[in-house]
Amino acid sequence: xxxxxxxxxxxxxxxxxxxxxxxxxxxxxxxxxxxxxxxxxxxxxxxxxxxxxxxxxxxxxxxxxxxxxxxxxxxxxxxxxxxxxxxxxxxxxxxxxxxxxxxxxxxxxxxxxxxxxxxxxxxxxxxxxxxxxxxxxxxxxxxxxxxxxxxxxxxxxxxxxxxxxxxxxxxxxxxxxxxxxxxxxxxxxxxxxxxxxxxxxxxxxxxxxxxxxxxxxxxxxxxxxxxxxxxxxxxxxxxxxxxxxxxxxxxxxxxxxxxxxxxxxx
Amino acid sequence: xxxxxxxxxxxxxxxxxxxxxxxxxxxxxxxxxxxxxxxxxxxxxxxxxxxxxxxxxxxxxxxxxxxxxxxxxxxxxxxxxxxxxxxxxxxxxxxxxxxxxxxxxxxxxxxxxxxxxxxxxxxxxxxxxxxxxxxxxxxxxxxxxxxxxxxxxxxxxxxxxxxxxxxxxxxxxxxxxxxxxxxxxxxxxxxxxxxxxxxxxxxxxxxxxxxxxxxxxxxxxxxxxxxxxxxxxxxxxxxxxxxxxxxxxxxxxxxxxxxxxxxxxxxxxxxxxxxxxxxxxxxxxxxxxxxxxxxxxx
Numbered sequence: 001x002x003x004x005x006x007x008x009x010x011x012x013x014x015x016x017x018x019x020x021x022x023x024x025x026x027x028x029x030x031x032x033x034x035x036x037x038x039x040x041x042x043x044x045x046x047x048x049x050x051x052x053x054x055x056x057x058x059x060x061x062x063x064x065x066x067x068x069x070x071x072x073x074x075x076x077x078x079x080x081x082x083x084x085x086x087x088x089x090x091x092x093x094x095x096x097x098x099x100x101x102x103x104x105x106x107x108x109x110x111x112x113x114x115x116x117x118x119x120x121x122x123x124x125x126x127x128x129x130x131x132x133x134x135x136x137x138x139x140x141x142x143x144x145x146x147x148x149x150x151x152x153x154x155x156x157x158x159x160x161x162x163x164x165x166x167x168x169x170x171x172x173x174x175x176x177x178x179x180x181x182x183x184x185x186x187x188x189x190x191x192x193x194x195x196x197x198x199x200x201x202x203x204x205x206x207x208x209x210x211x212x213x214x215x216x217x218x219x220x221x222x223x224x225x226x227x228x229x230x231x232x233x234x235x236x237x238x239x240x241x242x243x244x245x246x247x248x249x250x251x252x253x254x255x256x257x258x259x260x261x262x263x264x265x266x
Numbered sequence: 267x268x269x270x271x272x273x274x275x276x277x278x279x280x281x282x283x284x285x286x287x288x289x290x291x292x293x294x295x296x297x298x299x300x301x302x303x304x305x306x307x308x309x310x311x312x313x314x315x316x317x318x319x320x321x322x323x324x325x326x327x328x329x330x331x332x333x334x335x336x337x338x339x340x341x342x343x344x345x346x347x348x349x350x351x352x353x354x355x356x357x358x359x360x361x362x363x364x365x366x367x368x369x370x371x372x373x374x375x376x377x378x379x380x381x382x383x384x385x386x387x388x389x390x391x392x393x394x395x396x397x398x399x400x401x402x403x404x405x406x407x408x409x410x411x412x413x414x415x416x417x418x419x420x421x422x423x424x425x426x427x428x429x430x431x432x433x434x435x436x437x438x439x440x441x442x443x444x445x446x447x448x449x450x451x452x453x454x455x456x457x458x459x460x461x462x463x464x465x466x467x468x469x470x471x472x473x474x475x476x477x478x479x480x481x482x483x484x485x486x487x488x489x490x491x492x493x494x495x496x497x498x499x500x501x502x503x504x505x506x507x508x509x510x511x512x513x514x515x516x517x518x519x520x521x522x523x524x525x526x527x528x529x530x531x532x533x534x535x536x537x538x539x540x541x542x543x544x545x546x547x548x549x550x551x552x553x554x555x556x557x558x559x560x561x562x563x564x
Contacts (some may be wrong), residue, residue: 078457094461101458104557114472118463148558166462218448 016124024054024169024202026075026093031084032227033070046227047084052219054169056160057196057203059217061210061256063264067228068206072172075204091169091202098175100155102147108158109134109143133161136195153184157191158265164195170194177212186244189215193240209251210260215244220256224263232259341526350530358510363534365511366501369425371432371543373432374493380433381440381489388441392514399445402438410435410496414503428500436493443485480553487546494539 033045044067052058060068073079074086076095096103102111109130116126134143137157147155161170177185189212194204207213213220216262224230233255238248291311324343331342341349353359388398394444417427451474459473501513512535553559 076461078460095457096456097458099454101454103458103473103476104559105479105553114464115462117472118468146556146558162462180504 007076017087024200025087025089026050026052026091026170026204027085027087027089028071028074028141029085029087031071031081031086033067033074033076033079039056043227045074045081046229048223048228048230048231049084050221050230051127052202052204054202055200056204057216057218059205059207059213059220060223061213061220061260062223062228063225063260064208066223066225068208068223069144069174071223071228072174072206075170076172088170092166093170093172094163094166094168096156096159096163096171096173096176098178100147100152100159101156102155102162104147106146107143108139108147108150108154108161108209111147111158112143113164114166122181129165133165136164137191151184151244153188156180156188158244162193164258169200170202170204175207177198178209179205185212189244190241192216193242197205197240208254209248211244214238214249214253214256215242220252222259222263231263232256280390339523341529346526346533349526350533353527353530359370359515359534362510362512362515363538365509366513367538368429368495369432369501370497371429371492371513373497374431374436374490376429377433377436377489377493378440378486381437381485382444384437385441385444385448389445395445402441402445405434406438406442406492410492411499411503414500418504423504425506427504428497431498431500431535432493435496437529438488439489440485441503443482443488444478446485447481448474450475450481480550480557480559483546483550483553487543487550490542490546491539494542498535 014127027167028048028050031045031048032043035042035044043141048067048071051070060071063069070079072095074081075088076093077086078095105112106114112130112133113126114131128142131140134140137160139154142150147158150158159176176214178186180188193216205213205216210220214234217236220234220236221230222234223229226230234252236252238246238252242249327343331337331340384402388394388402413431413434414427417430421427421430434437455473455477456469459469464473497515500515501511505514505517512531516528516531516535519525519531
């Protein structure tokens with residue numbers, strides 16, 4: 001199931017439908033991103049091409065400095081590529097950061113509701129959707145709490161509810177569980193499985209935790225460091241529900257880790 | 267929910283038991299609600315150091331008085347406080363307080379209005395910031411009393427002259443507070459807001475303005491201190507006939523070498539300034555508690 005690819009074409013997934021007109025296809029074509037100018041210029045991404053079909057959960061993995069976060073910012077439209085093309089096929093995009101990035105002056109419910117307000121929903125509808133979303137992330141009864149009154153895991157749950165409130169086609173996640181303890185992370189993996197399973201959500205999930213990538217992803221893409229290039233792509237044929245400590249997950253994670261080590265020792 | 271301990275979530279058959287338990291355990295980890303502390307204890311905790319400080323000042327004052335230093339002109343706390351008590355029974359002091367308070371409210375109100383408008387405009391328009399930003403800081407460092415000759419030549423001996431100087435002294439602080447708040451809106455929150463679809467006006471209304479509130483309140487607090495100083499300087503310099511104010515009373519006491527009365531008025535000015543400052547302190551504390559910036563359990 002290991003598919004080595006050269007850096008330019010990663011796009012031919014046989015299982016993917018012809019993705020021309022589908023919203024939620026994330027497509028990067030020979031994308032490069034350079035920060036700064038002249039001698040101090042840093043090439044964060046170099047000729048990255050990849051395509052994530054609608055509904056797929058793709059994990060991006062690589063050592064620090066491989067431009068994973070930059071890649072997400074480009075897809076989100078927060079930054080523009082130096083060259084190449086980024087497209088989401090007209091899809092709407094939600095972003096979840098490593099920090100919850102909740103607004104401290106709003107309650108948990110208020111944070112979720114603001115995302116609904118930004119979409120122009122009416123008050124009664126907002127209230128109803130907020131309650132639903134808090135229930136989805138199992139925070140019913142905590143809507144009135146302020147972010148600082150919640151634990152780290154609960155804050156990320158609120159951030160997830162807020163991202164889901166946008167009802168976007170694409171969800172970008174930048175190491176969202178990186179700052180959590182292993183036990184909380186395991187629970188949130190299960191929750192994310194459950195939530196994504198019920199929606200046609202395209203997910204791009206950045207992490208430096210190989211097991212997490214294999215545990216969650218339909219596909220794991222490995223990036224090289226400085227500059228970031230796509231060096232390998234692995235399909236994950238393991239059936240759900242998965243466990244991070246199960247043998248198939250550990251086995252594939254070991255393969256990915258070997259590939260990463262090989263890259264890092266270069 | 268008065269215990270502060272969240273209840274376990276309702277049983278949900280589709281979720282594995284360990285997930286429910288962990289979700290519950292996770293919620294226990296959340297910091298407990300600081301509001302549950304009793305208000306009375308907090309008020310007492312804030313009051314007794316103030317009481318102690320006042321006692322120390324009175325004791326030192328009394329000691330100096332007893333030592334006989336300049337005893338001809340320097341009254342002890344007893345004489346001064348009884349003078350204050352008598353003045354509080356007269357209409358003149360209350361009239362003076364009313365005049366001064368009116369000027370303070372008007373002057374500070376104008377400063378907040380003008381400062382907020384300038385701050386909002388400067389923080390929005392990049393090229394303005396470099397030019398006007400340093401000008402504002404320059405104005406802030408200029409002692410506002412230096413403006414009085416200018417103001418008196420321009421407006422004559424009038425309340426307008428006093429208000430003019432209050433605004434010049436206080437508005438820059440208000441503007442700077444707002445600019446700092448807008449500038450230091452955490453970039454991560456800005457990103458989150460933009461991803462949420464907040465644009466232009468809604469970005470300001472729902473994100474940048476609330477995010478800059480603590481810095482704005484700090485600016486108001488500093489602005490108030492400057493306004494109060496400018497007002498007192500103004501009332502000593504711009505004495506308008508038949509309009510008793512705290513400054514006028516103080517100035518009369520100076521002319522009559524009435525030390526007990528002068529000291530009594532100083533106490534009134536001090537108390538008024540501190541009271542308003544406390545209001546800003548309360549607002550600041552409320553924001554900090556709301557945002558979770560106050561130290562846990564402090």
